[in-house]
Amino acid sequence: MSESAREESSLALEDPHYRxxxxxxxxxxxxxxxxxxxxxxxxxxxxxxxxxxxxxxxMAATELGxxxxxxxxxxxxxxxxxxxxxxxxxxxxxxxxxxxxxxxxEGLVKAYVGDGLAADFYREIAAYLDARTRDLIIASLAxxxxxxxxxxxxxxxxxxxxxxxxRLALWGRRLMGEALTQAQRVAAERDALSALLAGGVxxxxxxxxxxxxxxxxxxxLHAARMDELGLDS
Amino acid sequence: MSESAREESSLALEDPHYRxxxxxxxxxxxxxxxxxxxxxxxxxxxxxxxxxxxxxxxMAATELGxxxxxxxxxxxxxxxxxxxxxxxxxxxxxxxxxxxxxxxxEGLVKAYVGDGLAADFYREIAAYLDARTRDLIIASLAxxxxxxxxxxxxxxxxxxxxxxxxRLALWGRRLMGEALTQAQRVAAERDALSALLAGGVxxxxxxxxxxxxxxxxxxxLHAARMDELGLDS
Numbered sequence: 001m002s003e004s005a006r007e008e009s010s011l012a013l014e015d016p017h018y019r020x021x022x023x024x025x026x027x028x029x030x031x032x033x034x035x036x037x038x039x040x041x042x043x044x045x046x047x048x049x050x051x052x053x054x055x056x057x058x059m060a061a062t063e064l065g066x067x068x069x070x071x072x073x074x075x076x077x078x079x080x081x082x083x084x085x086x087x088x089x090x091x092x093x094x095x096x097x098x099x100x101x102x103x104x105x106e107g108l109v110k111a112y113v114g115d116g117l118a119a120d121f122y123r124e125i126a127a128y129l130d131a132r133t134r135d136l137i138i139a140s141l142a143x144x145x146x147x148x149x150x151x152x153x154x155x156x157x158x159x160x161x162x163x164x165x166x167r168l169a170l171w172g173r174r175l176m177g178e179a180l181t182q183a184q185r186v187a188a189e190r191d192a193l194s195a196l197l198a199g200g201v202x203x204x205x206x207x208x209x210x211x212x213x214x215x216x217x218x219x220x221l222h223a224a225r226m227d228e229l230g231l232d233s
Numbered sequence: 234m235s236e237s238a239r240e241e242s243s244l245a246l247e248d249p250h251y252r253x254x255x256x257x258x259x260x261x262x263x264x265x266x267x268x269x270x271x272x273x274x275x276x277x278x279x280x281x282x283x284x285x286x287x288x289x290x291x292m293a294a295t296e297l298g299x300x301x302x303x304x305x306x307x308x309x310x311x312x313x314x315x316x317x318x319x320x321x322x323x324x325x326x327x328x329x330x331x332x333x334x335x336x337x338x339e340g341l342v343k344a345y346v347g348d349g350l351a352a353d354f355y356r357e358i359a360a361y362l363d364a365r366t367r368d369l370i371i372a373s374l375a376x377x378x379x380x381x382x383x384x385x386x387x388x389x390x391x392x393x394x395x396x397x398x399x400r401l402a403l404w405g406r407r408l409m410g411e412a413l414t415q416a417q418r419v420a421a422e423r424d425a426l427s428a429l430l431a432g433g434v435x436x437x438x439x440x441x442x443x444x445x446x447x448x449x450x451x452x453x454l455h456a457a458r459m460d461e462l463g464l465d466s
Binding site for chain 1: 264267270271274275277278282283284286287290291293294297298300301304315318319322
């Protein structure tokens with residue numbers, strides 16, 4: 001990052017409302033990745049082979065690496081990282097309780113589609129943030145190179161059993177629905193985050209039309225991911 | 234690693250018996266670390282706080298990083314890494330089934346004492362190997378800097394509840410007993426590994442007295458770890 005980007009970031013973070021919103025956001029992403037770690041570690045038990053187990057466990061380990069980045073940045077911002085994550089526990093845990101995979105393939109689709117949705121959403125928000133926070137968020141959402149693994153496994157399973165495709169397509173829609181439900185809940189509860197999205201005197205924000213366009217983009221990216229898996233969205 | 238060490242290693246690995254033993258050994262360590270990942274990920278669910286959860290999940294992620302190193306080296310040696318790991322699944326899974334922690338503290342002690350025992354044992358064997366294999370094994374057993382976390386947590390829990398110390402001391406002895414049982418099983422079943430320890434015409438091996446000294450060293454290191462945790466061994 002350039003020196004000027006660093007300065008811009010320090011300046012932005014001097015605004016206490018902005019700083020609070022950034023801490024909220026990093027906390028939400030951090031807790032989301034802790035629970036992604038847990039879910040993937042759990043899914044790895046369902047792996048049909050040792051190779052698959054290592055692939056899914058590697059995805060889990062990557063999520064944990066992101067947690068550490070976010071935790072360290074929260075500490076640097078003078079926040080208690082675990083206190084910053086706590087308000088998001090309930091919504092994220094509920095998302096996972098409501099979308100517990102019943103088999104290996106549902107777990108794979110959830111990892112790919114669910115993480116993809118979360119990443120698209122946070123990337124949209126990151127566009128409104130200072131350069132340093134934006135870079136951190138984008139790095140912490142980086143695909144860990146496992147997408148191709150999921151696509152290959154899911155596509156070949158559907159080729160072998162076409163009915164699986166129907167079931168997984170429904171599953172993908174359910175994941176989208178649950179993700180929206182919990183995201184709305186968080187937005188309603190966290191004033192700082194909502195205010196951030198609404199913008200400020202010196203900072204552009206999202207009006208209703210912009211929020212609409214954002215959801216259109218997220219929905220289109222979701223449909224593209226379902227398509228890559230060979231599923232109707 | 235120096236050029237001469239690399240050459241020495243290539244030469245040693247031209248001996249098919251030696252190569253087979255190295256593949257066995259890397260497979261055993263690799264599967265051990267996959268299952269350490271799984272066990273730590275499972276233990277992280279028992280964490281009393283989010284901070285503890287992240288600490289234990291980080292230990293799990295570190296183990297997985299080691300698995301990847303070992304897998305890549307096995308592939309480089311022309312072996313199927315997952316086939317190399319398979320023969321050790323039963324013994325290692327049995328070890329974990331027989332030593333399933335009943336609470337958070339048993340999980341912490343198992344992570345510290347169990348991984349320590351495995352590391353001491355493999356380091357002893359590594360001393361008889363070519364430089365490149367030895368370096369890889371030592372790197373793959375590196376403590377991930379979490380020992381202090383376990384020591385702090387266990388010691389302060391015992392200070393608050395001295396009876397816990399008695400229970401965890403018994404637990405430590407049970408871990409040692411189970412580890413020896415399964416290690417003997419593996420040694421009895423894997424001819425290549427046993428032959429490696431026995432040495433060859435051009436390579437020193439372990440006679441009975443040397444094996445005795447090795448177990449004395451391992452026992453002493455185990456006692457030192459128990460002591461660090463504040464437990465009688």
